[in-house]
Amino acid sequence: MTETTEQLKASGRKSPEYHLVREAFGGLREALFRDAFAYRLLPPRTAEGRMARLLPKRIRAYAVWTPHALVIGAALITLFTAYQVGLGSGGIAHLLTGLIPATAVLMTLVRPVGAFWVSLASTPFTAVLGNTWDGWPWTPPAFFGHLVVMVVVAARTGPRTALWMWLGTAAYGLGVEVGLSGPGYGGSDAPMMLFLSALGLLVTTVVHVRREAQREVTVQRTVTAIERDKRTLLEERTNIARELHDVVAHHMSVVAIQAEAAPYRVENPPPELEQAFVTIRENAVSALTELRRVLGVVRAEDYEAPDAPQPTLADLDRLLANVRDAGLTVDKVVTGAARELPQGVELSAYRIVQEALSNSLRHAPGAAARVEVGYVLGGLGLRIVNGPATGLVKPSPGAGHGITGMRERVTMLNGEMTAEPAADGGYEVTVFLPVPLADRLDPAGEDA
Numbered sequence: 280m281t282e283t284t285e286q287l288k289a290s291g292r293k294s295p296e297y298h299l300v301r302e303a304f305g306g307l308r309e310a311l312f313r314d315a316f317a318y319r320l321l322p323p324r325t326a327e328g329r330m331a332r333l334l335p336k337r338i339r340a341y342a343v344w345t346p347h348a349l350v351i352g353a354a355l356i357t358l359f360t361a362y363q364v365g366l367g368s369g370g371i372a373h374l375l376t377g378l379i380p381a382t383a384v385l386m387t388l389v390r391p392v393g394a395f396w397v398s399l400a401s402t403p404f405t406a407v408l409g410n411t412w413d414g415w416p417w418t419p420p421a422f423f424g425h426l427v428v429m430v431v432v433a434a435r436t437g438p439r440t441a442l443w444m445w446l447g448t449a450a451y452g453l454g455v456e457v458g459l460s461g462p463g464y465g466g467s468d469a470p471m472m473l474f475l476s477a478l479g480l481l482v483t484t485v486v487h488v489r490r491e492a493q494r495e496v497t498v499q500r501t502v503t504a505i506e507r508d509k510r511t512l513l514e515e516r517t518n519i520a521r522e523l524h525d526v527v528a529h530h531m532s533v534v535a536i537q538a539e540a541a542p543y544r545v546e547n548p549p550p551e552l553e554q555a556f557v558t559i560r561e562n563a564v565s566a567l568t569e570l571r572r573v574l575g576v577v578r579a580e581d582y583e584a585p586d587a588p589q590p591t592l593a594d595l596d597r598l599l600a601n602v603r604d605a606g607l608t609v610d611k612v613v614t615g616a617a618r619e620l621p622q623g624v625e626l627s628a629y630r631i632v633q634e635a636l637s638n639s640l641r642h643a644p645g646a647a648a649r650v651e652v653g654y655v656l657g658g659l660g661l662r663i664v665n666g667p668a669t670g671l672v673k674p675s676p677g678a679g680h681g682i683t684g685m686r687e688r689v690t691m692l693n694g695e696m697t698a699e700p701a702a703d704g705g706y707e708v709t710v711f712l713p714v715p716l717a718d719r720l721d722p723a724g725e726d727a
Contacts, residue, residue, distance in 0.1 A: 316390050318390060319435070321350075357381040357427070359377075361377020380398060384398075399425070415467055416455040433484065516687060598632065612650070614652070628659055645669040666703060694712040
């Protein structure tokens with residue numbers, strides 16, 4: 280041991296005991312000395328608490344001030360205790376024995392750590408002013424006030440401050456017990472103070488730790504929900520990118536093939552025309568290669584492009600037949616002149632109807648649904664509405680990502696969407712997908 284100590288001194292390093300003591304006193308300084316009299320107003324409680332919800336609505340708004348009312352009530356009890364102890368003496372000294380601890384109790388609302396020091400430092404003065412040795416060193420009002428101060432300060436600060444307050448109170452009680460004990464003094468109430476304060480601080484610390492744990496769990500759940508929504512959004516964007524990759528790649532391939540075959544359909548085409556088709560084909564192939572290189576990164580390693588073409592609104596009848604087989608009663612209504620729309624719009628409209636009907640199956644089993652498709656001058660309107668759940672089958676809600684996917688598709692096409700409960704207890708999804716005039720014209724320039 281001596282050799283180790285000598286080695287530490289020679290190297291200039293401090294011993295582990297030194298670091299332990301330094302950390303302990305550092306915690307004491309942080310808990311009870313740093314900004315001890317800083318202004319820290321006790322904020323009102325939230326009106327959404329469990330206890331607040333049990334109260335009538337008329338007084339629920341005032342429940343946020345419950346902690347303040349309890350502290351003020353404790354201060355009044357301290358004054359009343361001093362009055363009862365000094366009853367009949369009529370001296371102002373007995374009034375001060377309650378006024379000083381009551382002031383310390385009220386200080387916990389604005390300067391919590393400072394209130395502890397005021398309560399502890401005023402203890403010998405209130406004992407002398409009380410002129411009673413029945414319960415030394417704390418007079419009855421000081422005893423009650425100091426307990427209240429420690430509990431409130433511990434609730435507002437934390438377990439570390441509670442521990443140091445108890446140790447400081449124990450040191451004061453022990454010093455009085457050793458230095459002032461004698462035949463002229465009555466029994467000490469320091470042991471009772473230490474026992475009751477330890478019990479109160481223990482309960483307060485357990486409640487504080489539990490509340491902090493609940494707060495952390497709530498924060499973690501919020502972060503998890505946000506991350507889950509982000510992941511869902513990214514997955515939906517990936518699916519959309521895959522589908523658009525297949526759609527655009529198909530069209531670009533058709534352009535390249537038609538550009539290569541076009542010169543052979545004309546007898547003796549001019550060289551300028553042949554060169555123009557060669558340029559078109561080269562640009563189409565180059566664009567297709569670049570498209571596959573850029574969008575191909577969103578494909579999973581096990582992803583395989585579908586053999587069948589991507590679905591359009593022309594496939595809605597087949598989709599409705601499938602959901603009818605699954606037990607959903609659904610009708611379709613088409614208004615306006617049906618026409619061919621850009622394939623990206625057709626695909627997104629099909630997926631939106633598919634997801635809305637899937638939600639109806641999950642959330643409202645046994646209900647009837649209605650799909651309305653409206654072809655208007657500015658684009659395409661969709662309305663999918665279902666009634667409330669009926670029958671004995673219980674709803675089987677999913678992860679809640681369907682609405683997110685639908686909104687992402689609508690946003691991609693600069694459309695508008697509302698999804699909200701219907702008046703009859705069902706659910707309604709309304710979508711408008713704009714189609715610019717240029718996208719509704721065929722290659723010949725005539726309206727499609």
